[in-house]
Amino acid sequence: MSPSSAPRVLGIEGTAWAASAAVFDAETDDVFIETDAYEPESGGIHPRESAEHMHDAIPAVVERALDHAHETFDGPDSEPPVDAVAFSRGPGLGPCLRTVGTAARALSQSLGVPLVGVNHMVAHLEIGRHTADFDSPVCLNASGANAHLLAYRNGRYRVLGETMDTGVGNAIDKFTRHVGWSHPGGPKVEQAAKDGEFIDLPYVVKGMDFSFSGIMSAAKQRYDDDVAVADICYSLQETIFAMLTEVSERALSLTGSDELVLGGGVGQNARLREMLAAMCDQRGADFHAPEPRFLRDNAGMIAVLGAKMYAADDTLALEDSRVDPNFRPDQVPVTWRGGSERSEDLETASGDAKTREQREEPELAPGRGASRDDQVRGAEALVDLDPATGRVRKRRKPKTYRHPTLDDRLRRERTTLEARLTNLARREGVPTPVLSDVDPREARLELEFVGAADLRDELGSDRGVAYVRDVGRHLARLHEAGFVHGDPTTRNVRVNADRTYLIDFGLGYHTDHIEDYAMDLHVFDQSLVGTADDPEPLRDAVREGYRDVGDERVLERLRDVEGRGRYT
Numbered sequence: 001m002s003p004s005s006a007p008r009v010l011g012i013e014g015t016a017w018a019a020s021a022a023v024f025d026a027e028t029d030d031v032f033i034e035t036d037a038y039e040p041e042s043g044g045i046h047p048r049e050s051a052e053h054m055h056d057a058i059p060a061v062v063e064r065a066l067d068h069a070h071e072t073f074d075g076p077d078s079e080p081p082v083d084a085v086a087f088s089r090g091p092g093l094g095p096c097l098r099t100v101g102t103a104a105r106a107l108s109q110s111l112g113v114p115l116v117g118v119n120h121m122v123a124h125l126e127i128g129r130h131t132a133d134f135d136s137p138v139c140l141n142a143s144g145a146n147a148h149l150l151a152y153r154n155g156r157y158r159v160l161g162e163t164m165d166t167g168v169g170n171a172i173d174k175f176t177r178h179v180g181w182s183h184p185g186g187p188k189v190e191q192a193a194k195d196g197e198f199i200d201l202p203y204v205v206k207g208m209d210f211s212f213s214g215i216m217s218a219a220k221q222r223y224d225d226d227v228a229v230a231d232i233c234y235s236l237q238e239t240i241f242a243m244l245t246e247v248s249e250r251a252l253s254l255t256g257s258d259e260l261v262l263g264g265g266v267g268q269n270a271r272l273r274e275m276l277a278a279m280c281d282q283r284g285a286d287f288h289a290p291e292p293r294f295l296r297d298n299a300g301m302i303a304v305l306g307a308k309m310y311a312a313d314d315t316l317a318l319e320d321s322r323v324d325p326n327f328r329p330d331q332v333p334v335t336w337r338g339g340s341e342r343s344e345d346l347e348t349a350s351g352d353a354k355t356r357e358q359r360e361e362p363e364l365a366p367g368r369g370a371s372r373d374d375q376v377r378g379a380e381a382l383v384d385l386d387p388a389t390g391r392v393r394k395r396r397k398p399k400t401y402r403h404p405t406l407d408d409r410l411r412r413e414r415t416t417l418e419a420r421l422t423n424l425a426r427r428e429g430v431p432t433p434v435l436s437d438v439d440p441r442e443a444r445l446e447l448e449f450v451g452a453a454d455l456r457d458e459l460g461s462d463r464g465v466a467y468v469r470d471v472g473r474h475l476a477r478l479h480e481a482g483f484v485h486g487d488p489t490t491r492n493v494r495v496n497a498d499r500t501y502l503i504d505f506g507l508g509y510h511t512d513h514i515e516d517y518a519m520d521l522h523v524f525d526q527s528l529v530g531t532a533d534d535p536e537p538l539r540d541a542v543r544e545g546y547r548d549v550g551d552e553r554v555l556e557r558l559r560d561v562e563g564r565g566r567y568t
């Protein structure tokens, strides 16, 4: 029997705190959700307690979902009221996942319908794509145990950037535990932030990766130093959410996408949504956040993605249905996109996106005439080419989503750093644009125009591998000299027939830590994965180039960075 094209699917979720069951009917687009939340009496989530909660609560929520399925089913009584059972296979807490996996297997057998194993993080993304009716958005997952940026490319959701330590919700919850507030802390911080004023806290982004450990220790320290808790909450939100918004903008800029969706429990925060909406508005992109019941953990998103997977025949044999606490979104072969799914829309939508990108981001080419067209919009800056002088003027414009104090600080600091490190890199033998003027107060630079194209657009050319090898050598030279680029992406490299230039050093800094050097390579690696059709030979090439000049220990550390499961 071939899968129904408008299936009805029962979903079960239980990765951490939400014991949840849902029924999705693809025909009516109706999603019925029943959730029983685990609320720890003290501290954070205890894996064993929450598994017990799953054990006690799952049967009841499943029963209510099944009742609903029966009530809304107009087929014969002899047939099951759903076509498949979908469940969260991971990531999540092992004991919880196993409880839910067992329930899902039993149910699929007793109903006599196939089992579908859903990646929880991909479900957070797909529910946004489903409710927005977007085609190929960048997705910001802002949940408790995770925080990452995903974009679809060649059959997978690629991780463009992610937290280097804890998930965003967990970071906030750790602060509120320190203050003595009960779990979950996110809503309490949102409430307390209403009466706060801005104080400086560490702001850490590395390309499209980011880290919360510095800001969380600083926040706890401020609390111990008697700084008003409202001010800390307000500033935590302003800083953390600005980081997430900035990396989202960078992902839009790098991929050329003009659609952003939000997923995850922290997405219920109004200030985060406001910032993302303002950023998208400022750059002419579309933003969508699903309704709150689809943002926090819920079985509705599992049922919706389960239905897409079921329609694509992507079901699991019982013996292959093991759960996986470290299940990464980029491990999932995406079977349900393209092909049958809205292929016409796919074409039109990507066509539109291209037109928009061409309008906003015309190729920079010297001597192309019409000055108004010679403007490129990066994630941070507007870059104008003056055809008369062959120079570019780069201006970091104020970002309306950011608190003005933070915005001012970042734009000035980065402009100063960019000027200094661009020159320093050239002294180390790395081709960079010659600087003719810098004005930190106005966050403005004047630079030589370099290269004929962005590396992003030349990755598939004959010289792609050679360019990338150059980048490996260049990064090694910077690291040998004691600093990092900070944002080495395929858009921050300009190339022509005989040179490979590094540009945009605004996120660079001096450091002698191997970890920072490895991170620099990791950022470039992720941008290759996000922008190349065939990234593997290029990933090898950057390592080869690095090995020519740099320290082998950095490459060893890079393997370490890649191997880290970041589900803490």
Ligand SMILES: C[C@@H](O)[C@H](NC(=O)OP(=O)(O)OC[C@H]1O[C@@H](n2cnc3c(N)ncnc32)[C@H](O)[C@@H]1O)C(=O)O
Pocket: 015, 016, 017, 091, 092, 093, 120, 142, 143, 144, 145, 146, 167, 168, 169, 170, 172, 173, 184, 185, 186, 187, 190, 264, 265, 266, 267, 268, 269, 270, 295, 296, 297
């Ligand atoms: C693997 C899975 O178990 C895990 N689930 C999870 O983290 O639950 P989720 O519902 O997506 O997010 C819960 C987090 O969302 C935060 N949160 C809830 N409401 C919030 C608000 N208004 N502002 C900020 N954070 C909020 C909570 O503090 C908590 O840390 C995940 O998706 O990472």
Ligand SMILES: Nc1ncnc2c1ncn2[C@@H]1O[C@H](COP(=O)(O)OP(=O)(O)OP(=O)(O)O)[C@@H](O)[C@H]1O
Pocket: 250, 253, 254, 364, 376, 377, 378, 379, 380, 381, 382, 383, 392, 394, 433, 447, 448, 449, 450, 451, 454, 487, 491, 492, 494, 503, 504, 506
């Ligand atoms: N000196 C230059 N010569 C030629 N092209 C340049 C130069 N500087 C910038 N560009 C072009 O403008 C684009 C954006 O510049 P840049 O990366 O400096 O801005 P940004 O806003 O910091 O970008 P992002 O943060 O997205 O990397 C580059 O990808 C490149 O195409």
Ligand SMILES: [Fe+2]
Pocket: 120, 124, 143, 144, 264, 265, 296, 297
């Ligand atoms: Fe989640």
